[in-house]
Amino acid sequence: MIIPAVIKDEDFIAQVQQYENDKKYFHLWWLGQSGYLLLWQGKRILIDPYLSDSLTQKYAGTNRPHTRMSERVVNPDLLKNISIVSSSHNHTDHLDGETLIPVIKNNPGITFIIPEANSNFVANRVQIPEAFPAGLNEGKHITVDGFTFHGIAAAHNTVDRNEKGACLYMGYIIQFGNYTIYHSGDTLWYAGLEKILSPFEINLALLPINGNDPARGVAGNLNVQEAAGLAKTAGIQHVIPCHYDMFTFNTANPADFAAEAEAVQQAYTILPLGGHWSSEVL
Template structure:
């Protein structure tokens, strides 16, 4: 089992220690595509998956989700969260066992989702239909000093509902002088670079597990594509994610490192529970 840099109470103590930092933002990788962002004492959760719900669900199937990294933090330990996001309906991005305790323990929290997924989300996390804030691609919302821009994603297709709301999304999060791109799950698609380049992204959080049909799950960028996308959009730094959680659906992050160094794309590889400061 891959160990975490920090976990549970030790992680929370580190997060709390930067609560009064007014100059920098801090970002902790929580595993898979989950991150905790803290800036000027405000905290945002991005696509957290902090349970073993998928391992239990698929235990006796032909697609076992065997965990290979320790759980970084119990969801009930996460307090003072202003905003939480889900980029799409797959459980590792919309997990009831994670989100229900997070919503319960953080009164006043705002929940950002793709508008197309509203009914599904409300049913899964047992909330009122009008509770989540729904975005479509090209739309934005500002909450507590953070502006979320909805970005189209392709997983494995560009999929929209009958009202043309997209079901798979990423977000560019703009706060102060910074911009972070959290892609959610996505493949490269036509127009992606032209869509993202004007944002002048500082940090791109990109999946690297690739697209292999034999896994019987929707795919993502691979190591080479993640490095090249970062370069194409002029991201100041790429942080890889969506690997080292499930044995059947991972990638070798060293391959990403080689690809990034080959094209001089700055990057940072994090361990679970490790902090990044821009």
């Protein structure tokens, strides 16, 4: 049985529009896997959106079927007035041409933030000039439309770099107004990550919980215990877990994360597919 979205397509867009004029709080919607739509003071940001069936189609009939568990939240053709879209790395559930091509086409002036090491690959997949995306590396930042993105190295499964030392896998610290968000991308808890994150005084972290099982044949992530522990150790105020309930072979139970977070007294929210969250709870 496919997990339904609590809201989708035109109704989803209408709900986002309801909060366009909120000048006090920011708003977030989970798009599935590690994808989010962030709204702050009328500005819309897309983070790692995967809004197609491209992986299910690609791996159909193979020994690694990507059987989808959840329905699509929103047709990417409906996503308008987007200021920034980001991709944390080149895996299709974080860099999906079928999602990104219409988003970029329908949003003139959009900024596309990626790891700078991946610019050639991204240009080919998304059918854009290589100079179009804004490339980041760890320790670098870029400010666009009131949002500052800081590059954070990610270990998927290791902190891999190109010949120039630029990271292939990244997370982003996103600062705007008085708020700071951490979207880790796909990562393990590598040595010193908590020390990199702590000085940012992060209000909200978006962390994967699907774990690292070599039998799956894909790179791994934080598991439920590690995600809760990293957040607590880094002094993160609130966590929303992600990277589950998309594909049957690579998922986790968010109730297990909830139990781990409660055990270490880490504040969290489990969002349903398409679910809305507001910084009013902070």
